[in-house]
Amino acid sequence: MGSLQEVFVGSIDQGTTSSRFLIFNKAGEPVASHQIEFTQIYPQPGWHEHDPQEIVTSVEECINEACKQFENQGHSLSSIKAVGITNQRETTVLWNKETGEPLYNAIVWTDTRTQGLVRKLKHRLGADKLMEICGVPLSTYPSVGKLLWLLDNEPKVRAAYEKGVLAFGTVDSWLVFKLNGGLKRNIFVTDPSNASRTMFMNIHTLKYDESLIDFFRLDTSKIHLPEIVHSSDRHAYGTLISTALKGVPITGCLGDQSAALVGQKGFAPGMAKNTYGTGSFILYNVGDKPVISTHGLLTTVAYDFGGKNKPKYALEGSIAVAGSSVKFLVDNFGFIESSSKVSQLAETVDDNGGVTFVTAFSGLFAPYWIDDARGTIFGITAYTKRGHVARATLEATCFQTKAILVAMEKDSGHKLAELAVDGGMCNSDLTMQIQSDLVSIPVRRPAMRETTALGAAIAAGIAVDVWSGIDELRKVNTEGSTTFKPSISKEDSAARFARWEKAVEMSKGWAQ
């Protein structure tokens, strides 16, 4: 039973495949949690959508279920001082500002329907300047292409735009709007870590940038963009209007990869983490000033806690397909009954048997940015077993991580000493060992791996003084980590990587 002084912070983690709600104590331990997988909609090859309403109801159900557990442990809901939100980034929701109704399904960050549109935009005057302003390369990944595609292809969206009632949001803005009762309060905000994924925000000023909006030929009198506020803010995000936590303030908001960096306590420049979820995302803290990559990485806002703290930036390497490749072996190939069995299958063989799997289901993101590559398996012979393909699948994410770390080293001029990891796929010991072998540095995995949710709880908790600041957080979630150390020579590692790079080269140009 919780003591009188004990305080807690709730955290909504709205990911690509599931929604979760966790309740953390001051030591950063989750004391109650609930998770719900929701529907993945694939209307055509390359298209990926979510139902915006299901996103909200799954979150609400998670809150209610976790709160039940919490109360059953003898805690009082009044000891939950604040709630933070963290979310899949770039995924785009459009709604009618007058009715509050969504105008289309959410288009998910992985969706590649904008490939043709993006190619055209790349030829537009000024395309070469975008990266310096917003830190993100023109690709199918950021939100803007999804919005432009909907304006061109969905009459309801075009009509709302022409009428001046089109609201654009990423999942954080949509959730904040809905959890505050929609039009009742009409709270319409986002934080810089999410806004930096849209291509509308100037990465240097953290404000919407007219030159970006002009480039995309959008009329700001016809479209409503959420106000950009600090990631940690006592008032801007409102309060929960329903669920068991009615009246509790939402005081933190971070894109999920930023949240994971915070949850790993990557507060110092030079620290990096990789989160192996649906995709895999390496964020490298570069401090107070954005570093614009010249090696295929993105520049993103790590977090902006406001007050005396300056916003912090990160270099990011985004991999489109990571855990989803494991899920692919389960759902599409039927090799295993669940993702957690993939290591077992991969361990039925000693090595990849000459198989390389370029898991370019959505093209390849960082550092390659190849939009016309598609998933390609090389090296199949009569000897190949399912175990070899499973091993090659795990290796694909680790090779892409290696390519990103090489790019980070070139952009930052520093060699990383250690990689902190989290996310579903890091549960595979084999994958983490392969990772350490391929990057030739230690890979550290915390015992408590809900770092994304913890990061959002930290952003929320700082705003209401549950934690006084970063110094106090150093003790949080430090117990019991596992370190995987390189077990092969650097020469062997380099030879394997060279083979991967050859496969990437050969996977280009498949998609029309």
Ligand SMILES: Nc1ncnc2c1ncn2[C@@H]1O[C@H](COP(=O)(O)OP(=O)(O)O)[C@@H](O)[C@H]1O
């Ligand atoms: N033991 C495991 N080994 C390898 N992959 C796993 C394992 N457990 C989960 N995964 C993969 O991790 C992903 C889910 O991770 P999670 O961090 O919850 O993702 P997200 O936040 O993107 O929804 C799934 O794609 C799944 O295939």
Ligand SMILES: O=P(O)(O)OC[C@H](O)CO
């Ligand atoms: O939901 P995840 O963990 O796959 O993260 C999605 C990323 O935020 C996309 O950029």
